[in-house]
Amino acid sequence: MGYAPARRDHCALIRHYSFSTITRLCCKKLCAVTTTSDVRGQNDLYEQAATEYGAALARLARGYEGDPDKRRDLLQEIHVALWRSFGGFDGLCSLRTWVYRVAHNAAASHVIRQRRARPHMMVSLEEVDALRIEPETDRNVALSRLTDLIRRLKPLDRQVILAWLDGMDAAEIGELTGLSSGNVATKVHRIKSILARDFQGARNERS
Amino acid sequence: MKIPVEELRAKAAKFQSRIHWRNAREYVAALVVIATFGRALWKNPHIVPRIASALIVAGAIYIVWHLWKSGAPKFLPADMGRVDCVRFYRRELERQRDLLRSVWKWYIGPLIPGMALSFIYAVAIAPADRRWHRVVGGAVLAAFIWIIGWMNQRAAGRLDGRIAELDREAGSV
Numbered sequence: 001m002g003y004a005p006a007r008r009d010h011c012a013l014i015r016h017y018s019f020s021t022i023t024r025l026c027c028k029k030l031c032a033v034t035t036t037s038d039v040r041g042q043n044d045l046y047e048q049a050a051t052e053y054g055a056a057l058a059r060l061a062r063g064y065e066g067d068p069d070k071r072r073d074l075l076q077e078i079h080v081a082l083w084r085s086f087g088g089f090d091g092l093c094s095l096r097t098w099v100y101r102v103a104h105n106a107a108a109s110h111v112i113r114q115r116r117a118r119p120h121m122m123v124s125l126e127e128v129d130a131l132r133i134e135p136e137t138d139r140n141v142a143l144s145r146l147t148d149l150i151r152r153l154k155p156l157d158r159q160v161i162l163a164w165l166d167g168m169d170a171a172e173i174g175e176l177t178g179l180s181s182g183n184v185a186t187k188v189h190r191i192k193s194i195l196a197r198d199f200q201g202a203r204n205e206r207s
Numbered sequence: 208m209k210i211p212v213e214e215l216r217a218k219a220a221k222f223q224s225r226i227h228w229r230n231a232r233e234y235v236a237a238l239v240v241i242a243t244f245g246r247a248l249w250k251n252p253h254i255v256p257r258i259a260s261a262l263i264v265a266g267a268i269y270i271v272w273h274l275w276k277s278g279a280p281k282f283l284p285a286d287m288g289r290v291d292c293v294r295f296y297r298r299e300l301e302r303q304r305d306l307l308r309s310v311w312k313w314y315i316g317p318l319i320p321g322m323a324l325s326f327i328y329a330v331a332i333a334p335a336d337r338r339w340h341r342v343v344g345g346a347v348l349a350a351f352i353w354i355i356g357w358m359n360q361r362a363a364g365r366l367d368g369r370i371a372e373l374d375r376e377a378g379s380v
Contacts, residue, residue: 043212050209058208075208076218077283083215085288098288105287105295112299124376156376159292178291179377 045086049099050079056166057082057103063150063162064107065114074110081106093175100168100176104159111155125157125190142199160187222283233274240267244321255328262321273313293377297370304366307359315356322348 050057057078065071085102093101128149150158156177163173170184177184210218241264248260287295326345333341 046212046215047209054208076210077222079208079210080215080218080222081283081287083210083212084219084283084285088285089288093288101289101291101295102287104292105290106283108292108296109283109299112303154376155296156293156373176292178293183377 042083042086042089045089045095046083049082049086049095053096053099057099059166060100060103060107060162062147063158064111066148066151070114074107077110078103078106097172097175100163100166104162104176108155108159121152122154123152124154125161125187125194128153129190129194146195146199157187160184161191164188164191219283230274234271237267237271237274240264240318256325259321259324259328262324263318264321266317266319266321269317270314293373297373300366300370300373304363304370307363307366310359311356315352319352 058075061071061075061078065074082099082102085098089098150161153161156179159177160173160179163176168176170181170188173179173184173188174181179187244260244263244267248257248264251257251260290298326341326348330338330341330345
């Protein structure tokens with residue numbers, strides 16, 4: 001497996017090529033050496049991510065798409081995007097952050113495409129906070145209404161609430177979304193207030 | 208849920224081929240235009256319609272070249288994991304907005320000179336009692352094209368609004 005260049009190849013290179021060309025050729029050979037292991041790494045990373053975060057990805061898809069058939073398509077898109085992305089995983093962030101970023105970005109693309117086909121109004125957390133919804137204590141009904149509400153939220157607010165409900169803290173949410181910590185803190189505060197006031201039955205949903 | 212890698216590979220190829228097929232349809236439509244007006248350029252004995260046909264063919268060739276130069280957009284960009292949600296969403300909105308804004312320049316605009324010349328010639332050679340039919344027909348077509356362009360610009364403006372809103376939201380504390 002891999003490529004082991006003979007010593008004479010190196011001498012020939014140095015004799016006949018400029019430094020930049022040699023650098024480029026060495027990079028190409030290095031890539032050839034690592035290609036097979038890269039593919040295995042990509043597949044291994046996907047297996048690990050799918051095992052650890054498969055359930056979370058399914059929950060995320062539910063938060064973005066209400067139609068069961070489209071939700072299944074979205075979930076498949078997320079898995080494909082995840083697998084493809086691991087070809088360029090650079091380890092600069094945690095696996096968790098990477099997985100959630102890919103999933104949310106894929107889902108955001110899905111929302112954009114759906115809105116082109118069926119434009120509909122989206123609301124912000126501030127607008128929801130200002131509404132007075134009749135409080136719901138029945139857990140199943142509250143969860144259903146909460147999921148419906150999440151699907152109507154603007155993409156950024158939706159990402160924050162889904163990440164928070166999945167147990168991410170403010171710093172992780174900031175890293176995922178690119179929002180400042182103050183911005184995240186404000187949104188999380190609104191989420192807690194909305195849940196406490198209007199969705200008492202779903203209060204313990206955060207896992 | 209875990210999907211086998213072979214299935215993932217197949218699905219990724221399927222997603223990308225959808226975009227290629229969409230572009231292929233545009234290429235085929237352009238080729239039909241080139242073939243039709245290329246034939247008119249060859250067969251028509253009169254100079255003005257031949258110039259109009261040549262302009263339309265040139266416009267269609269420009270559209271094909273622009274499509275080819277732009278390349279097929281990636282259905283699922285490979286850098287999704289590196290880009291945070293705000294930047295990714297903004298980039299998608301910008302891409303859509305720029306596409307809508309440039310429709311006049313690279314999709315409708317190139318065909319207008321040839322179409323306009325054809326229309327003027329058709330009006331000029333029409334019998335006097337039928338001339339106004341052609342003028343009205345041409346005006347309706349021009350209005351239709353203008354409305355399409357205007358709707359695209361309006362949609363681009365709405366996307367500008369969403370981008371500005373996103374910037375405000377992402378920047379606010």
